[in-house]
Amino acid sequence: MARGSWKSPTEYRLYTEEQRQRRDSSVWTLVQGILAPLQFVVCILSAILVVRFLMTGAGYEAATLSVLVKTGFLFLIMITGAIWEKEVFGQYLFAPAFFWEDVVSFGVIALHTAYVWGLITGAIGPAALMWLALVAYAAYVVNAAQFLWKLRLARLSAASATVTGPEVSA
Template sequence: MYTPEQLERRNRSPWTKAQFILAPIQFIVFIISFALVIRYLATGEGYWVATVSVWIKIALIWALTITGMLWEHDIYGKYFMAREFFWEDLGNLIAILTHNAYFVAVWLHLDSRTIMWVMVFAYVTYLFNAGQFLWRGIRSAKERRLLQAQLQAQSAGMAKPS
C-alpha cells in the first residue's frame, strides 16, 4: 500500500488529519441529505431543506477533494491521479462530477423532482467511492500491522543469543 517513505510522509502530512476529520462529517451529512432527498421524493415536502443539505454535501465533497489532492501531493508527489491512487481518484472524479450535475440540472431549469433524482444518482456514486476508500483503508491498516509484526519478529530473532 505505502512504501516506508510514503507512510512517513502520510503520518507527517497535515492533510491526513484533515481527511480523517472531514470524511466522517461528509458521511453524516450524506446520510441526512439522502434521507431528506428521499423524503422530498416520497412526500413532496421539504424541498428547501433537502436543497440546503445538497449544497452542504457538495461543499464537503469539494473540501475533501481539495484537501485530498494536497494529501496526495504530500504522499505521492502528484496532486491527482498518482499511479498508487488512480482508482480512488477516478471514483472521486465520478462522484464529484455527478454531484455537480446538480448545478447543471438547476441551470437547465429542470423540475425539482428531476433535480433530486440527479442527487440520488450522485449519492449512489458517492457510496461506491466511499466504500472503495473504506476498503483501501482497512487493507492498508492490515498491511501496516503485518509489516510491523514482521519487523518485530525480525528484531526478536536478532536479539536472541545464538
C-alpha cells in the same frame, strides 16, 4: 513487491516507508480524517431529506440546501485530498496507489456538479434533481467504500509489517 499490488491483504503495500512517514506527518491526513466522516453524516442526512421530498413533495428547500452542503463537503475533501496526495505521493491526483479512487471521485464530482448546474439553470426539475442527487450519493458510497477498503488493506499491511519486519524493496 510493487506498490499497490498484493497476493493477500496482509501482503498488500499501499505506501513505501517514506510515503508512510509523509502520510503520518501531514496535517492533511488529519483534515481528511475529520472531513470524511463529516461528509458521510451530511450525505445520510441529506439522503433522508431528499427521499422525504420524493415521497411527500414536502421539504424541497431543506433537501436542496442539504445537497448543496454535501456538494461543498465533496469539493472541500477533493481539494484537500489532492493536496494530501501531493504531499504523500508527489502528485496531486491519480497517484498509482489511489488511481481508481480518483477516477471514481471525478464521476462523483461530475454528478454533484450536474445537480448544481441543473439547479442554477433551471434545466432540471425538482424531482429529477433529487433523483440525480440520489444517483450522486450512490456513486459517493461506492467511492467511500473504495477508500475504506484501501484503509483496511493499509492497516492490515502495517500490522503485517510490524509482525514480520519491514519489507525489503529491490
